[in-house]
Structure formats: structure tokens, C-alpha cells
Amino acid sequence: MHELPVTQSILEIALRHAEQANAKRITDIYLVIGQLSSIVDESVQFYWEIIAKGTIAEDAKLHFERIPAKILCLDCNQEYAPGDELVCPNCEGMHVKVIAGEEFRMDAIDVE
Amino acid sequence: MSQRVSVVENILNANDRLAQENRQRLDTAGVFSLNLMASPGAGKTSLIEQTLPRLAKKLRVAVIDGDIATSIDADRAAAAGAQAAIQINTGGECHLDAVMLQQALNQLDLSQFDLLIVENVGNLVCPASFALGTHKSVLVASVPEGDDKPYKYPGMYRGVDVLVINKIDLLPYIDFRMDYFRRGVKVLNADLVEFPLSCRTGEGLDAWVEWILGQSK
Numbered sequence: 001m002h003e004l005p006v007t008q009s010i011l012e013i014a015l016r017h018a019e020q021a022n023a024k025r026i027t028d029i030y031l032v033i034g035q036l037s038s039i040v041d042e043s044v045q046f047y048w049e050i051i052a053k054g055t056i057a058e059d060a061k062l063h064f065e066r067i068p069a070k071i072l073c074l075d076c077n078q079e080y081a082p083g084d085e086l087v088c089p090n091c092e093g094m095h096v097k098v099i100a101g102e103e104f105r106m107d108a109i110d111v112e
Numbered sequence: 113m114s115q116r117v118s119v120v121e122n123i124l125n126a127n128d129r130l131a132q133e134n135r136q137r138l139d140t141a142g143v144f145s146l147n148l149m150a151s152p153g154a155g156k157t158s159l160i161e162q163t164l165p166r167l168a169k170k171l172r173v174a175v176i177d178g179d180i181a182t183s184i185d186a187d188r189a190a191a192a193g194a195q196a197a198i199q200i201n202t203g204g205e206c207h208l209d210a211v212m213l214q215q216a217l218n219q220l221d222l223s224q225f226d227l228l229i230v231e232n233v234g235n236l237v238c239p240a241s242f243a244l245g246t247h248k249s250v251l252v253a254s255v256p257e258g259d260d261k262p263y264k265y266p267g268m269y270r271g272v273d274v275l276v277i278n279k280i281d282l283l284p285y286i287d288f289r290m291d292y293f294r295r296g297v298k299v300l301n302a303d304l305v306e307f308p309l310s311c312r313t314g315e316g317l318d319a320w321v322e323w324i325l326g327q328s329k
Binding site: 002005006009010012013014017018020021023027030031036037038084085086087094095096098104105106107108109110111112 | 113114115116117118119120121122123124125126127205206207209237238240241242263266267270295296298299300302
């Protein structure tokens with residue numbers, strides 16, 4: 001899958017913000033990943049250990065906050081967690097909107 | 113001393129910014145652009161082969177082909193009448209990204225074209241996450257893949273503007289429940305523009321070509 005370029009982006013963003021803060025070391029990286037983003041934590045972790053080597057983020061711990069998917073039915077206004085299908089369990093409406101679960105961002109880093 | 117630094121940045125931000133630059137270049141040159149995505153074997157290249165002769169003398173078309181290896185697809189596009197056909201070999205990467213498209217655009221004089229067709233790497237997962245900057249995303253589904261694909265690959269079906277359903281000439285021979293397929297598609301993407309067609313028989317291709325002509329005006 002595409003975890004390698006994603007992990008490179010994570011490193012690039014973390015290093016850029018650490019440099020702006022004049023940090024010597026990045027200790028923690030806080031990632032927010034929605035359930036609907038097709039990213040595998042273990043795979044990011046695997047690549048991380050290879051590509052962060054030799055940088056100030058080498059020993060940083062990656063924290064993955066997973067956000068469950070939440071759907072809003074535009075027909076009956078019901079909010080629900082999707083099952084195998086996205087169809088509204090309340091009214092079987094097909095007119096739905098994803099309101100959570102697509103997150104894919106870095107919220108913060110801890111530096112020294 | 114430990115310090116918390118607020119970041120709040122989308123992880124694919126760099127790609128998205130480059131995609132916007134690509135879009136601006138295409139807009140400035142007046143080139144309408146499509147990003148064709150599909151599983152391997154759905155018929156992306158066949159669709160291009162069938163589309164180009166129908167656009168001949170109406171639009172000047174460039175094709176950019178993404179594949180892990182070989183220039184087979186770009187060669188087929190050139191043979192079908194593309195005024196330019198550029199192959200990007202991703203070297204194992206499972207999708208095109210905005211950087212790869214930018215590098216391919218650098219090889220084209222965009223003022224010479226009206227339409228750019230980008231053929232993404234055959235894959236129903238990764239290309240959906242990486243914006244290229246193209247105007248419309250087109251998913252080429254084909255009926256032999258099975259009617260459960262919208263349920264299994266929701267990210268791809270949600271992110272596109274147009275759905276081509278290819279190989280409809282095979283419908284009598286396979287168990288493909290169009291109702292079930294469409295139900296899965298509708299809940300993911302109610303506004304999807306749909307073109308059922310067959311690249312083998314030519315059925316349905318006129319409507320697809322008319323749509324391209326209408327969009328690229």
C-alpha cells in the first residue's frame with residue numbers, strides 16, 4: 001500500500017515544525033487517523049523505524065488516535081456508525097454524508 | 113525540557129498543494145483533464161483506445177500513463193491517435209501522485225492540447241488518496257470484477273465524479289446484479305455521472321464521448 005510516501009510526509013512535517021521550534025529532538029508525534037482512511041498503523045510504524053533513522057525524530061514515539069466513522073442520514077437526520085453498508089439503519093435512506101472518519105492529520109509533536 | 117508544538121496539518125498537504133499547482137497550470141492553458149482510475153484489467157487503456165479516434169479533429173489530446181513498468185499503455189495510446197503519450201514508470205509505487213504528474217506536465221507544451229487523459233496505476237485503493245489536480249476523476253469499473261466492488265472499495269467509489277461501467281456486453285454471461293451494484297454506488301456517491309458501455313462492441317461510447325466534448329468546451 002502507500003504507507004511509505006505517507007510516512008515520508010509524516011517525517012517531513014514533523015521535522016519542519018521541530019526546526020521552527022528550534023528543537024533538538026522530537027520525542028512524540030500525535031497522529032489522528034479516521035477509520036475510513038486506508039492506513040495501517042503497523043505499516044507506518046515499520047517504515048518509520050527505517051526512514052527516521054539518523055534524524056532528530058529517530059526515537060520519536062508515534063501515537064495513533066483512531067477516529068471512528070460517523071454517518072449522517074440526510075433523509076431522517078439520524079447519526080450512526082456504519083456497518084458493512086453505509087445505508088441508514090433507521091430509515092434505509094441512501095442520501096448520507098460522512099461526518100467523521102476521514103481524518104488524516106498530525107495534531108502536535110513533543111520536542112526537547 | 114519538553115515542549116508541545118501544535119501542528120494540525122493534513123499529512124497529504126504537500127501533495128494537495130502540488131495538485132492545486134497542477135490544476136492552475138491546466139486551467140491557464142485551457143486544458144480539460146481526466147484522471148482514469150480502475151483495477152488492473154478493467155479497461156482503462158481500451159477506453160482510451162476507443163475514445164481517441166472519436167475525438168479526432170475535435171480535440172487535441174495528450175495521454176499520461178502511469179504503470180509500475182513498461183511503456184505498453186503509452187504505446188497503445190499513441191497508436192490510437194494521442195498527439196502526445198507520456199509513460200510514467202512508478203517503479204513499484206501503487207499510484208500516481210501530484211509530483212509525478214507535475215514532472216510529466218513538464219514534458220508537454222500544454223498550449224498544444226485541449227484534453228489531457230491521465231491513466232492511473234491499476235489499483236482500487238491507493239490512487240483515491242492522492243489528488244493529482246485533474247478536473248474530473250473517472251472510475252472505470254467492469255462487470256466481470258463483480259457487483260460487490262462498491263462495498264469493498266468505498267473510498268474509491270466515494271471520491272470520483274464519473275463512473276464508467278465497462279464490458280456490459282458480458283452481462284448475459286456472468287452473475288452481475290446491476291441493482292445490487294447500483295445500490296452500493298448510490299449510497300456512496302449519489303451525484304455520480306454514469307456511463308455503461310462496452311469498449312468491445314462500442315455500445316454506450318457515444319454518450320461518454322459527448323460528455324467529454326461538453327466538459328472540455
